[in-house]
Amino acid sequence: MELIPVSPPKPVTSPLSYLTDPERMDALIRAIADASPQTDDDGTFPEQVFAWLANAGLLSVTLPGHDLDQRLSNTAGLLQLLKRIGSGNLAVGRVYEGHINALNLVGLYATPAQKQTWFSDVSDHHRLFSVWNTQAQDGVRIRAIGSGRYVLEGAKTFCSGSGWIQRPLVTGELLGAGQTGWQMCIIPTERVKPIPQDASFWQPLGMRASVSYKLDFTGVEIGEEDLLGKPGDYFHQPHFSGGAIRFAAVQLGGAEALFDATRALLVSMNRTDDGAQKSRLAEIAYLIESGNQWIDAAGRKADDWLLRGSEAGRIVAYANMTRTAIEEICLRVMQHTERSVGARGLMRPLPFERIHRDLTFYLRQPAPDATIADIGQYVLTTETNAHALWH
Numbered sequence: 571m572e573l574i575p576v577s578p579p580k581p582v583t584s585p586l587s588y589l590t591d592p593e594r595m596d597a598l599i600r601a602i603a604d605a606s607p608q609t610d611d612d613g614t615f616p617e618q619v620f621a622w623l624a625n626a627g628l629l630s631v632t633l634p635g636h637d638l639d640q641r642l643s644n645t646a647g648l649l650q651l652l653k654r655i656g657s658g659n660l661a662v663g664r665v666y667e668g669h670i671n672a673l674n675l676v677g678l679y680a681t682p683a684q685k686q687t688w689f690s691d692v693s694d695h696h697r698l699f700s701v702w703n704t705q706a707q708d709g710v711r712i713r714a715i716g717s718g719r720y721v722l723e724g725a726k727t728f729c730s731g732s733g734w735i736q737r738p739l740v741t742g743e744l745l746g747a748g749q750t751g752w753q754m755c756i757i758p759t760e761r762v763k764p765i766p767q768d769a770s771f772w773q774p775l776g777m778r779a780s781v782s783y784k785l786d787f788t789g790v791e792i793g794e795e796d797l798l799g800k801p802g803d804y805f806h807q808p809h810f811s812g813g814a815i816r817f818a819a820v821q822l823g824g825a826e827a828l829f830d831a832t833r834a835l836l837v838s839m840n841r842t843d844d845g846a847q848k849s850r851l852a853e854i855a856y857l858i859e860s861g862n863q864w865i866d867a868a869g870r871k872a873d874d875w876l877l878r879g880s881e882a883g884r885i886v887a888y889a890n891m892t893r894t895a896i897e898e899i900c901l902r903v904m905q906h907t908e909r910s911v912g913a914r915g916l917m918r919p920l921p922f923e924r925i926h927r928d929l930t931f932y933l934r935q936p937a938p939d940a941t942i943a944d945i946g947q948y949v950l951t952t953e954t955n956a957h958a959l960w961h
């Protein structure tokens with residue numbers, strides 16, 4: 571596919587300015603959105619966009635001393651950033667969210683020496699991280715071979731970013747090291763054998779630019795210093811399920827992009843006086859704003875409840891409600907948008923059909939039914955009145 575150059579966002583001297591300067595952030599998001607059609611195929615990773623994010627300081631934004639330093643409890647701010655990036659391009663938002671998630675896990679479970687290495691991979695070398703946990707029957711095992719060395723066997727599916735990720739966080743069953751369980755490791759890709767990619771796995775409805783291939787790690791050898799945390803740490807609550815608020819934020823960005831494009835199209839067609847269009851746009855507006863209220867509240871409450879230290883179940887239940895509510899919001903917004911723009915709006919080069927494919931596919935996240943059942947279980951077994959459940 572031939573790439574047409576897209577104007578890059580203006581360079582800046584201070585990365586902080588993107589978070590504090592709405593105009594600069596808008597320009598970056600517009601540039602990301604304008605570049606999206608060029609990577610809307612199953613094998614083109616948005617490399618240029620990730621170079622922009624790196625230059626904007628956004629790959630390192632959650633590292634110590636940076637604007638959204640993960641230790642400083644500004645989850646709501648992070649969720650708004652994820653949403654904005656998702657509104658530019660959902661596939662970029664997915665990969666960016668994986669990067670932020672991996673660095674969050676490093677912050678939680680790495681030793682001081684490991685943090686120094688992995689944080690410098692990002693701030694000094696602009697290396698991309700990701701979290702690859704999903705697998706099929708031929709999943710990953712991490713086998714100890716002595717002298718602090720380990721060999722991986724097996725494959726991961728849905729590896730967003732695939733070969734473009736230099737520091738994938740991969741999970742697998744640890745075997746033969748005196749401990750067993752679900753172990754995280756971070757693979758220094760340039761220092762291990764080449765990792766074969768199965769691109770035929772990736773023939774998706776949407777999110778094509780996330781190039782989420784199947785990767786086979788068999789024969790990859792790593793050391794003790796590449797293992798992150800202890801077996802089982804990956805599933806610790808509230809961090810495991812509570813992280814769902816991050817993908818929900820990215821998804822909401824897709825709904826915001828549809829809202830903006832719908833308003834622009836209706837204005838361009840001089841269709842703003844129609845009562846039915848007004849009422850659909852009104853509903854989209856309040857749905858999206860309620861999505862914003864969900865992620866703002868989820869971010870603030872998660873920070874607050876984490877500080878108290880004994881609220882894991884509550885954080886998870888609130889995250890489960892947030893992702894479920896945002897899924898419903900996005901589905902409803904897509905339906906209204908389709909009706910508002912009609913068939914002619916759903917044709918290229920207009921963005922609706924791509925965003926619709928991307929959002930439909932990205933809304934399919936793990937265990938949606940079990941998530942709802944867990945919310946029900948929480949509210950049925952928590953002995954407080956309705957007000958006190960969340961306040």
Ligand SMILES: Cc1cc2nc3c(=O)[nH]c(=O)nc-3n(C[C@H](O)[C@H](O)[C@H](O)COP(=O)(O)OP(=O)(O)OC[C@H]3O[C@@H](n4cnc5c(N)ncnc54)[C@H](O)[C@@H]3O)c2cc1C
Nearest residue numbers: 701702703704728729730777782931934935936937938939
């Ligand atoms: C664009 C994209 C990028 C992704 N990138 C990554 C990545 O980088 N890293 C990563 O680890 N993962 C990634 N994933 C995978 C993702 O995290 C989920 O695992 C995946 O989307 C869930 O797939 P599914 O909908 O087929 O799941 P399923 O769990 O099969 O769910 C499908 C349906 O079956 C139901 N169901 C589930 N279990 C049962 C059961 N036992 N019995 C009956 N019904 C059941 C569910 O409730 C749901 O209704 C990505 C996914 C997408 C879409």
